[in-house]
Amino acid sequence: MTTRQENRILAAPVVLFLLAMLGFPTIIDIIYSLSEVSFENLRSPSFNGGQNFVTVFNDAEFWSASWFSLKFGVTTAFAECALGLILAVYLAPIIRNNNWMIAVLIMPMIIAPVMMGLMYRLVLHEFVGSLPHYLYTWFNWSPAFLSRENVFLTVFTIETLQWTPFAFLLFYMAYQAIPSDMREAAAVDGTRPWRMFWYIELPQMAPTIAVGFFIRFIDGFRVFDNIFVLTGSGAGGSTTSLSIYIYLSFFRSGDIGKALAASVVLFCVAFVILFFAGRFLRRKRA
């Protein structure tokens, strides 16, 4: 057996599995998104050109869902990275000797996002929630967390509180990985802590911060679980992310063509973003 044949055999399991689980669905995505299709004629869709795409692009809900996802992804990624960075650098001196603190701080991200969403349903509940209870007792005031005006801030805060630990962990590792002789050399030169952070440590951590931001943006952009169980598409549809939009189009409206056309659009957008992000990160490293 030549090495080349061997390599092909070694790669075969993953390739065949992905072709079956994702390649085939992609083809269905494309064919059905171009067809007139409902639950009645699932097996024999009839081609209708780009009609489904026209429907999607003319759907105001699609645009508001896209806007929500984008806004949610950017704001949560930014907040998580900023807070995570501050925590990682500020707490580093005491964590170094107390590794268990990491276990306490990363607890939220080990819990399923859907469970977090359900927990907040309880915590924020008007009558049985502990947070409104304390706000009433101490300040005699409590906002309607899930009202149309407040709901974005609420889901933003929930997502940020759950995933700041991820940014923290990532940045803490990167901070620990900075070669100690760099710090020592700067210290010998009498560099002050703030300048040390700004001119030496931050540039060293920059690639990790970029990757961390990207991962958190992607996860925020495709958010589903916690918002779905917390608000449904509630509060007047103001928290419908693209994932929720696709889900609802399919399962509640039975609008298969529209759901699939939206899936294809999302696929293309994700592909383009990934392509350019990959190139950007590679160039930065080189």
Added chain:
Amino acid sequence: MKNRKSNIFRWVVFIIVAFIINFPVISTISASLKSAAEISRSPGLFVSEPTLQNFAVILEVTERLNIFAYLQNSLMASLIGSILPIMLCFPLSYAVARRGYGTNVIFPTVVNLRAMPLIIFAIPLYMMYQTLGLLDTPLGLGLVLAVVNLPLALLLLVNAINDVPYELDEAARMDGARIFTILIKIVFPICLPALATVFIFSFITAWNEFLFGLMLTTTKAVPMTVGASFFFSSGGGGVQWGVAAAVIVVASLPPVVLGILMYKHISRSMTAGAVKG
């Protein structure tokens, strides 16, 4: 002196942050230990008359709710979803690590799946499963969870094989051992600790998954995450908050226990994807 003072500040910040981010967990545990009367009387964190009544309620199997079935389904699907990616990726990661095979197309494609919104495949998978009879089965759910876990498994396994001394398999090769013998007899045993980490991490991810569980199961194969949300949709009468809290506690227990036991390894694998990818 100055140093000690600023460290006290750091401890204060740590305690406050830890309390805030874990507040829903603390609050849910407290609610799960209260009677219905106490929850509505005092919704705060303090429990004056702790009771296990809520946990007794969720263990009762009713026509609508069966927590044992949910746990069993989650266990089955998560085991498939965490073992299968390792088996699939192990051979490929050897080719990638040792021979640089697939570094242009296969490797980046698989790793980038981590960033794909997987809902775009959900509807066609639903149709495909309907035809194949995989809808509402733990196997069907497990297969999708394997896709979810594939990127990180590949990445971590490539790292693990990179750490295996090259001389070991080269020596075996010289002795005329075949590639599969080398993989199974030499590389696999050395990589076992890394494989265990991948397994635990994938298991947690699979256990916590919700979207595919919601879409691809209806009654027989409902996983714990989806089953837990059933307790929040009241079947006549309002939501029983103490019971709902108890369900959350039970459903979150497996990943949390694994997470606490393995946090050092997990934190490394969670970040490996970011640092190298």
